[in-house]
Structures are given as C-alpha cells and as structure tokens.
Amino acid sequence: MALETKQQSGKKFNIKIALFVIIAILFVVATAFFSTSYIEFAPYNEHEVIEYPQNVLSSQPQGHLKNELFAFIDIPLKTTADTKINFSELGLNTVKYTADFLFIKNTASQTIEIVDTTKPIIQFAEDSLTGGQISYIAYDNYDGDITDQVETEIKNGIEFFTITDSSGNTAVEAKVVDISQVPKPIITVNSTNVVRLKLNEEYTPPTFSAADALGEDLTAEVVVEGSVDTSANGRYTIKYTVTDQFGKTTTVKRLVIVGNDTLDTSHIDKNTKVIYLTFDDGPGPYTEILLDVLKKNDVQATFFVVNSKYNHLLQRISEEGHAIGAHTFSHVYSDIYSSKEKYYQDLNNIQSVIKEYTGSETKLIRFPGGSSNTVSKKYCPKIMTELSQELTEQGYAYFDWNVDSGDASFSKTAEDVYNNTISAISKKKQAVVLQHDTKLFSIQAVDDIIKWGKQNGYVFLPLTEESPVVHHSIYN
Numbered sequence: 130m131a132l133e134t135k136q137q138s139g140k141k142f143n144i145k146i147a148l149f150v151i152i153a154i155l156f157v158v159a160t161a162f163f164s165t166s167y168i169e170f171a172p173y174n175e176h177e178v179i180e181y182p183q184n185v186l187s188s189q190p191q192g193h194l195k196n197e198l199f200a201f202i203d204i205p206l207k208t209t210a211d212t213k214i215n216f217s218e219l220g221l222n223t224v225k226y227t228a229d230f231l232f233i234k235n236t237a238s239q240t241i242e243i244v245d246t247t248k249p250i251i252q253f254a255e256d257s258l259t260g261g262q263i264s265y266i267a268y269d270n271y272d273g274d275i276t277d278q279v280e281t282e283i284k285n286g287i288e289f290f291t292i293t294d295s296s297g298n299t300a301v302e303a304k305v306v307d308i309s310q311v312p313k314p315i316i317t318v319n320s321t322n323v324v325r326l327k328l329n330e331e332y333t334p335p336t337f338s339a340a341d342a343l344g345e346d347l348t349a350e351v352v353v354e355g356s357v358d359t360s361a362n363g364r365y366t367i368k369y370t371v372t373d374q375f376g377k378t379t380t381v382k383r384l385v386i387v388g389n390d391t392l393d394t395s396h397i398d399k400n401t402k403v404i405y406l407t408f409d410d411g412p413g414p415y416t417e418i419l420l421d422v423l424k425k426n427d428v429q430a431t432f433f434v435v436n437s438k439y440n441h442l443l444q445r446i447s448e449e450g451h452a453i454g455a456h457t458f459s460h461v462y463s464d465i466y467s468s469k470e471k472y473y474q475d476l477n478n479i480q481s482v483i484k485e486y487t488g489s490e491t492k493l494i495r496f497p498g499g500s501s502n503t504v505s506k507k508y509c510p511k512i513m514t515e516l517s518q519e520l521t522e523q524g525y526a527y528f529d530w531n532v533d534s535g536d537a538s539f540s541k542t543a544e545d546v547y548n549n550t551i552s553a554i555s556k557k558k559q560a561v562v563l564q565h566d567t568k569l570f571s572i573q574a575v576d577d578i579i580k581w582g583k584q585n586g587y588v589f590l591p592l593t594e595e596s597p598v599v600h601h602s603i604y605n
C-alpha cells in the first residue's frame with residue numbers, strides 16, 4: 130500500500146514537473162514570440178487624389194502581424210479608421226488607421242484629397258439660333274447648374290461663352306452669330322516666304338497647320354499644290370489652301386528658288402555690293418505701283434508694314450518674294466513708346482495682321498522713328514535701350530538704315546529722292562535704303578534707282594535675319 134501511494138505521489142510529482150516545464154517552455158516561447166512580433170502595414174499611397182464624384186480609394190492601409198524570427202507569419206489584422214472620408218465635398222481628409230493584436234499596436238496615416246478637375250459643360254438648345262437669342266445651360270459636375278455665371282462676349286461675328294467652375298476649371302464654347310464678320314481661317318506655314326536652294330540641294334517641305342476662327346484644327350483639310358524640281362534652276366510656287374465650315378477660303382504661297390538666281394545669298398560676302406531697298410509705313414495706295422516696278426526689274430525688297438486698309442496687299446508682297454518686317458500697328462509714338470508692355474502689345478497686333486495674310490509672323494523689325502529716335506524719351510526713358518536688347522535676345526533682328534532717301538524730309542520730288550539716294554549709296558558697299566511706299570514721288574524714283582544700282586554692280590536683296598546689321602546709335 131505504502132509503496133503504491135509513494136508511487137502515485139511520485140507520478141503526481143512527475144506530472145507537476147512536466148506541467149511546470151511545459152508552462153515554462155510555453156511562457157518562454159510566448160515571450161520570445163511577442164517580443165519579436167510586430168505589425169506592419171502593407172504598401173499603400175500616403176496621399177490619394179480622388180476626382181469628384183468618385184469614392185473608391187486605390188489603396189488603404191491594412192495591418193499585418195509579422196514576426197522577426199518566423200518570416201512565414203503574415204496575418205491580416207482588423208484595421209480601423211478614426212474618421213470617415215467625406216467624398217461628397219472637395220478638400221483634404223486625414224485618416225489615422227490602427228491595427229492591434231493583443232498588446233501589439235501600430236498606426237498609419239493617409240491623406241485623401243477630393244478634387245474637381247472636370248470642366249463644366251455648356252449645352253445649347255437645338256434651335257438656339259432661330260430666335261436670335263442663343264439659349265443654353267451650363268452644368269458642372271460639382272457646382273451643379275451654373276448657367277447664371279456664364280460670361281458672353283461677341284467678337285468678329287462670334288459669340289464666346291465662358292464658364293469657370295468653383296475649382297477654376299474653364300470651358301469656352303463659341304457660336305457664330307454673323308458669318309459675314311467671321312475671319313478667314315489661318316494657315317501657318319513654318320518656313321520663310323522665300324526658300325532658296327542650291328541646285329540639287331534637297332527640298333524639305335515645311336510643316337504647316339490651319340485653324341478656323343473658332344480654333345477648330347483644319348490642318349488635315351489643307352490642300353497643297355505645286356512641286357519643286359531641285360534639279361532645274363527656277364522658281365517654284367507651293368500653294369496651301371484651306372476652306373472652313375463657313376465657306377471661307379485662305380490661300381498662302383511659298384516661293385522656292387532653285388539655282389544661281391540673282392537672289393542666291395550664298396555668294397554674298399562683305400565685298401559684294403548690295404542694296405537693300407526698304408519701304409516703311411505701307412501698305413498704301415501706291416504699294417501696287419511699287420510692286421509692279423519691282424516685279425518688272427526682278428528685284429526683291431523689304432516692307433516694314435503698319436496696319437492699314439491695304440492689309441490685303443501683304444499677301445501679294447509675300448508671294449512675290451519680298452521680305453515683310455514689323456514696323457508698328459498704330460504708329461502712334463505716344464502709345465507704343467509709353468511702356469514696354471504697350472510696345473509689345475502693338476508688336477503683337479501687327480504680327481497678327483502679318484500672319485493673317487502671309488501665314489507666318491516675322492523676325493524683322495524696324496522701330497518707328499528708328500532705334501535712334503529721341504521722341505520716345507519723353508514717354509519712357511531708356512525704352513529704346515531695353516527694347517533693342519530684349520528683342521535681339523528674343524531672336525528678332527531690328528534694322529535701321531544707312532541711306533536716307535529723304536522722302537519724309539529733305540527730298541520733295543522723285544528727282545530729289547533719286548539723287549540723294551544714289552549719292553549716298555555710292556559711298557557704301559552695303560546700303561540699307563529708307564523709303565516710304567506711302568509717298569508716290571518716292572515710289573516714282575525706284576525704277577531709276579534700280580537701273581543705276583545694276584549698272585554700278587550692285588545686287589538687290591530683301592533683308593533676312595542674317596543680313597548685315599545696320600543699327601543707329603541709341604539715345605534713349
């Protein structure tokens with residue numbers, strides 16, 4: 130009996146020890162496990178941008194239980210957010226996420242930005258033009274009906290409707306209200322008016338684009354006519370034509386000269402005797418007479434143009450291979466020289482006119498009064514110094530003159546113009562002559578000036594950006 134009891138108590142003792150050992154091991158294992166466990170958030174975007182009215186996040190923090198010793202442990206944990214995302218309002222939401230496992234805990238934060246980058250929509254009624262009044266509604270994905278905020282403006286026979294939503298997204302629609310006033314489409318050809326090639330030099334057709342007055346791209350509608358044979362000396366005209374939805378047609382031409390034409394500038398060096406005839410203040414009533422004289426003599430000149438009712442002549446000037454430079458839109462000194470901003474505004478205006486009729490803007494400039502003018506001093510000191518520097522930096526070439534025909538001052542007749550001009554030219558190798566095609570008597574001297582020039586070994590050229598620089602001293 131006693132032995133049996135002893136045996137029993139020995140068994141109990143053994144079980145106790147075993148239990149103790151097991152518990153101790155478990156405790157050690159648990160301690161080891163918890164001290165090496167941690168919570169990690171799966172990769173997510175810390176900043177989410179959501180376009181209103183969407184309400185789905187592309188990622189959200191999700192906690193996982195991990196362990197340093199046992200890499201295979203990866204248990205997704207319940208993760209709670211401290212606040213609800215407000216998808217119905219634009220703005221920034223900051224949300225803190227918490228995941229825990231017993232006494233292990235970790236947090237993550239995410240910002241969610243609700244934005245509106247969608248433009249409002251302007252919708253016109255089907256028969257909007259029949260009643261004379263155009264009816265429409267404007268609707269925005271966030272602001273709702275904003276018809277009463279539409280701003281309208283009529284320009285060149287086109288009514289523009291502009292609407293901006295509360296997030297700054299702007300939509301513009303246009304409706305034609307008077308077709309007769311709508312400007313013709315504009316073709317932009319990315320080359321100079323005259324392209325000169327040596328015999329057998331490769332001709333790369335210039336790129337071009339076209340748009341109607343509503344800004345609609347018409348490039349694909351442009352018809353290109355003409356071809357260039359670079360193996361034969363000659364003049365080739367390439368014609369670009371486009372007709373818009375209103376039946377308005379624009380044509381732009383480019384002249385390609387191949388071979389040893391008298392205008393081939395590749396042989397011009399500082400010893401070549403060159404006359405650059407330049408005409409300011411046109412086009413005007415006598416410009417066509419001048420163009421006929423130049424054509425008859427096969428001479429190209431340079432026209433520094435202003436805005437006038439003869440603007441349409443810019444097309445002929447350009448097509449006949451003359452250079453066009455920007456003189457001024459208004460020619461009002463007190464306006465254009467009152468500030469640099471005013472000058473640039475005026476320059477932009479005349480560039481638009483030039484582009485409308487020739488398909489491209491110009492890099493040639495002649496300042497009203499020349500760069501040496503002192504009249505600008507009373508409107509804006511130092512403006513000539515600054516403009517001449519800035520424009521050169523912007524890639525423009527401005528030209529003054531070194532021969533004054535005097536047609537705006539000391540010459541009163543064609544004979545005066547002729548005598549004063551040739552006597553000044555004869556002292557120069559390269560002469561930039563100032564005349565005005567707004568003066569008939571001045572135009573009447575051109576034929577004789579050309580004859581004299583040719584007899585005396587001069588060639589006549591239009592100015593280009595590469596032409597010799599003729600600049601006056603600047604006094605303001």
Ligand SMILES: [Zn+2]
Nearest residue numbers: 409410497498
């Ligand atoms: Zn002028």
